[in-house]
Amino acid sequence: MVATYRVVDSAASLGKRAEGIAVGLTVGSWTDLPAARQDAVRAYAGRVESIQVLEDAGPGRVVADISIGYPAATFTGTFASLLTIVFGKLSMDGEIRLVDLSLPDRFASGFPGPKFGAVGVRQRTGVADRPLLMSIFKACVGRDVADLTAHFRAQAAGGADLIKDDEIFFNEDCAPPEARVPAFAEAARQVYEETGHRAHYAVNLTGPVYGLRERAKRLAELGADALLFNAIPYGLDVLRELAEDPDIQVPLLIHPATSGAIYAAPHHGMAANILLGELLRLAGGDIAIYPSPYGTVTLDRAEGLRLVDALRRPGPHRAVLPAPSAGIFPGLVPRLVEDLGVDCVVNAGGAIHGHPGGATAGAAAFRSAIAAVVAGQDLADAAQASEPLAVALEKWGRGV
Amino acid sequence: MVATYRVVDSAASLGKRAEGIAVGLTVGSWTDLPAARQDAVRAYAGRVESIQVLEDAGPGRVVADISIGYPAATFTGTFASLLTIVFGKLSMDGEIRLVDLSLPDRFASGFPGPKFGAVGVRQRTGVADRPLLMSIFKACVGRDVADLTAHFRAQAAGGADLIKDDEIFFNEDCAPPEARVPAFAEAARQVYEETGHRAHYAVNLTGPVYGLRERAKRLAELGADALLFNAIPYGLDVLRELAEDPDIQVPLLIHPATSGAIYAAPHHGMAANILLGELLRLAGGDIAIYPSPYGTVTLDRAEGLRLVDALRRPGPHRAVLPAPSAGIFPGLVPRLVEDLGVDCVVNAGGAIHGHPGGATAGAAAFRSAIAAVVAGQDLADAAQASEPLAVALEKWGRGV
Numbered sequence: 001m002v003a004t005y006r007v008v009d010s011a012a013s014l015g016k017r018a019e020g021i022a023v024g025l026t027v028g029s030w031t032d033l034p035a036a037r038q039d040a041v042r043a044y045a046g047r048v049e050s051i052q053v054l055e056d057a058g059p060g061r062v063v064a065d066i067s068i069g070y071p072a073a074t075f076t077g078t079f080a081s082l083l084t085i086v087f088g089k090l091s092m093d094g095e096i097r098l099v100d101l102s103l104p105d106r107f108a109s110g111f112p113g114p115k116f117g118a119v120g121v122r123q124r125t126g127v128a129d130r131p132l133l134m135s136i137f138k139a140c141v142g143r144d145v146a147d148l149t150a151h152f153r154a155q156a157a158g159g160a161d162l163i164k165d166d167e168i169f170f171n172e173d174c175a176p177p178e179a180r181v182p183a184f185a186e187a188a189r190q191v192y193e194e195t196g197h198r199a200h201y202a203v204n205l206t207g208p209v210y211g212l213r214e215r216a217k218r219l220a221e222l223g224a225d226a227l228l229f230n231a232i233p234y235g236l237d238v239l240r241e242l243a244e245d246p247d248i249q250v251p252l253l254i255h256p257a258t259s260g261a262i263y264a265a266p267h268h269g270m271a272a273n274i275l276l277g278e279l280l281r282l283a284g285g286d287i288a289i290y291p292s293p294y295g296t297v298t299l300d301r302a303e304g305l306r307l308v309d310a311l312r313r314p315g316p317h318r319a320v321l322p323a324p325s326a327g328i329f330p331g332l333v334p335r336l337v338e339d340l341g342v343d344c345v346v347n348a349g350g351a352i353h354g355h356p357g358g359a360t361a362g363a364a365a366f367r368s369a370i371a372a373v374v375a376g377q378d379l380a381d382a383a384q385a386s387e388p389l390a391v392a393l394e395k396w397g398r399g400v
Numbered sequence: 401m402v403a404t405y406r407v408v409d410s411a412a413s414l415g416k417r418a419e420g421i422a423v424g425l426t427v428g429s430w431t432d433l434p435a436a437r438q439d440a441v442r443a444y445a446g447r448v449e450s451i452q453v454l455e456d457a458g459p460g461r462v463v464a465d466i467s468i469g470y471p472a473a474t475f476t477g478t479f480a481s482l483l484t485i486v487f488g489k490l491s492m493d494g495e496i497r498l499v500d501l502s503l504p505d506r507f508a509s510g511f512p513g514p515k516f517g518a519v520g521v522r523q524r525t526g527v528a529d530r531p532l533l534m535s536i537f538k539a540c541v542g543r544d545v546a547d548l549t550a551h552f553r554a555q556a557a558g559g560a561d562l563i564k565d566d567e568i569f570f571n572e573d574c575a576p577p578e579a580r581v582p583a584f585a586e587a588a589r590q591v592y593e594e595t596g597h598r599a600h601y602a603v604n605l606t607g608p609v610y611g612l613r614e615r616a617k618r619l620a621e622l623g624a625d626a627l628l629f630n631a632i633p634y635g636l637d638v639l640r641e642l643a644e645d646p647d648i649q650v651p652l653l654i655h656p657a658t659s660g661a662i663y664a665a666p667h668h669g670m671a672a673n674i675l676l677g678e679l680l681r682l683a684g685g686d687i688a689i690y691p692s693p694y695g696t697v698t699l700d701r702a703e704g705l706r707l708v709d710a711l712r713r714p715g716p717h718r719a720v721l722p723a724p725s726a727g728i729f730p731g732l733v734p735r736l737v738e739d740l741g742v743d744c745v746v747n748a749g750g751a752i753h754g755h756p757g758g759a760t761a762g763a764a765a766f767r768s769a770i771a772a773v774v775a776g777q778d779l780a781d782a783a784q785a786s787e788p789l790a791v792a793l794e795k796w797g798r799g800v
Contacts, residue, residue, distance in 0.1 A: 074571055262669070
């Protein structure tokens with residue numbers, strides 16, 4: 001297992017720093033142990049793989065990447081062990097950022113990975129060869145089941161494949177999950193009868209952490225098609241337990257809430273491609289929401305592409321569907337597909353609900369844009385046959 | 401519930417930004433809902449409490465504190481709901497750092513808080529009026545039970561009150577917790593018979609997240625005196641479940657591993673006083689390890705004092721014992737007590753094991769220093785009656 005750290009440090013002390021990481025994070029200090037015991041301990045020690053100076057950072061200081069190899073035997077297969085060992089103490093040691101994590105397949109295989117993944121989500125939704133459209137509830141809190149059901153129906157009628165709760169929807173005063181799930185399932189059924197399109201509902205999985213598996217099963221039994229999950233505040237080990245549970249047979253849609261506290265600083269924390277890419281896939285997310293490079297809540301474009309690569313590259317686990325989010329409008333769909341291909345989720349809120357024709361027209365505009373892009377048609381041409389798309393292009397313009 | 405964010409932003413847009421936070425993180429956009437529904441939703445909306453400009457940050461830009469009040473009804477009492485709502489999306493929104501969190505007692509009472517706290521830990525260890533001495537195992541991984549037991553015994557014989565595993569001790573090849581706990585308990589008993597001093601062992605609680613409660617109970621039954629817990633990678637909601645479980649009747653010693661990924665950047669993430677202070681206490685930690693301002697792994701001194709204040713200030717929960725760590729040697733004890741008072745844990749590893757006389761002398765040197773400080777005696781005077789302390793002062797010097 002190789003971890004790469006980007007440090008800002010004195011050029012002269014890089015070698016010593018690297019040695020300190022390799023030993024200090026694995027076996028601790030041990031050079032004063034008796035020789036026979038040193039041999040036993042050495043098997044668990046890390047090793048400096050490489051030190052690469054990237055650029056100057058003022059007098060005597062440089063930005064450098066330090067790569068450390070860790071013996072797999074040090075870890076026990078929980079994220080707690082992985083994170084504590086590779087970035088426990090070290091996270092507190094000045095300007096240091098975990099920028100890459102390279103796991104051998106043998107080690108990665110100890111983690112569940114996605115139960116459904118991109119292929120499984122496509123099978124369950126029946127959407128084969130185009131990006132899926134995901135629509136976000138707005139203003140969930142404080143609205144009752146009837147009100148939210150009408151809101152769900154409007155999005156479904158416009159052709160949204162997935163409809164997800166707002167991730168901040170924890171409150172259960174007005175519309176607890178056990179009440180809204182069956183109501184939305186019935187609305188989805190009715191819309192399917194009326195239009196032939198079946199929308200899938202991702203309900204926010206909330207509540208005490210040790211009750212989540214039971215609640216997930218109950219919500220799936222009540223008709224939830226997928227579970228939205230705030231995996232960062234609840235913990236990757238919790239996500240993993242959900243993914244590993246054979247009785248939870250619905251996809252896990254992972255929200256990046258609070259992840260910016262870890263990935264957003266330039267010289268600290270952990271890169272988004274590790275946290276929301278590599279680790280999320282190991283833990284078993286099926287769809288990964290992450291900040292798009294197009295909107296206001298942005299992620300560095302290169303880091304975003306590395307994130308998507310981590311979700312998809314060949315390995316022991318199924319590929320995860322990327323869902324770049326924030327600031328997505330129909331005019332951006334060509335750019336999205338250019339960046340990610342068709343194997344992604346177009347995730348929108350404001351540009352669905354803010355459509356002058358309402359949420360149904362908002363979703364329909366996206367579906368027209370998606371159909372056009374897949375058919376190789378220009379959006380302007382497609383808009384001639386789609387009034388909702390024409391209105392959306394008029395309001396939000398073309399993509400970057 | 402009032403959250404304060406430190407942002408670096410355009411001076412002109414601060415008001416709009418604050419409004420966006422207050423509404424966007426609670427009920428989402430809702431101004432286009434029908435008037436009757438707006439009233440229902442308004443009860444759950446956040447409110448801008450204050451905007452305070454702190455300093456200039458380049459042309460047109462300032463550093464400012466934005467305080468937002470959130471209605472308690474928005475939260476459901478999990479850390480996942482608290483963190484997702486106050487810093488979910490927002491954590492990804494540019495240069496923004498959560499610097500303060502002020503919870504009304506009524507809301508805080510919904511969290512368990514420490515089961516033992518400072519008072520309870522003192523009762524269990526029988527240490528009434530002086531700082532406790534905690535000693536850290538070194539080089540745990542790869543050593544067998546007999547070897548580690550000898551290591552435990554050496555620390556105990558020197559007078560360590562608490563002896564804790566290294567937080568990276570996950571591996572179970574050579575000395576699984578179920579084997580070492582009874583061995584160390586027996587060693588502690590023997591040392592007590594020989595010296596009258598009883599050391600307490602904090603075993604690292606590891607393994608799959610949904611098995612932690614059962615394992616905690618098993619280890620306590622086997623004789624573990626306390627549980628070391630990596631609460632940040634496992635999750636605060638998991639810590640809370642451990643603290644709330646009436647069958648887990650041993651203190652929880654919380655390690656800050658990986659917390660630097662969240663608190664260490666200047667303009668992102670969450671202040672240490674919130675993460676390792678406020679939230680840790682709500683979740684039920686009994687002893688809080690955090691980076692001391694004296695060593696190499698440092699935390700800003702003012703942030704460290706705010707952290708300790710969060711652990712102790714009057715409120716609905718028991719006070720937590722602070723354990724500033726990294727770079728602690730006997731000569732620092734006067735400074736430590738000056739900063740924190742006697743209600744703290746002196747936590748040391750290198751300056752115990754690196755003592756020329758061995759770990760027993762290393763621990764004894766600390767105990768002499770602690771006794772001197774409590775008696776108002778100068779360390780140099782105390783060293784005349786304590787050879788271990790004299791050697792330690794010679795090797796590491798006096799504190800800053």
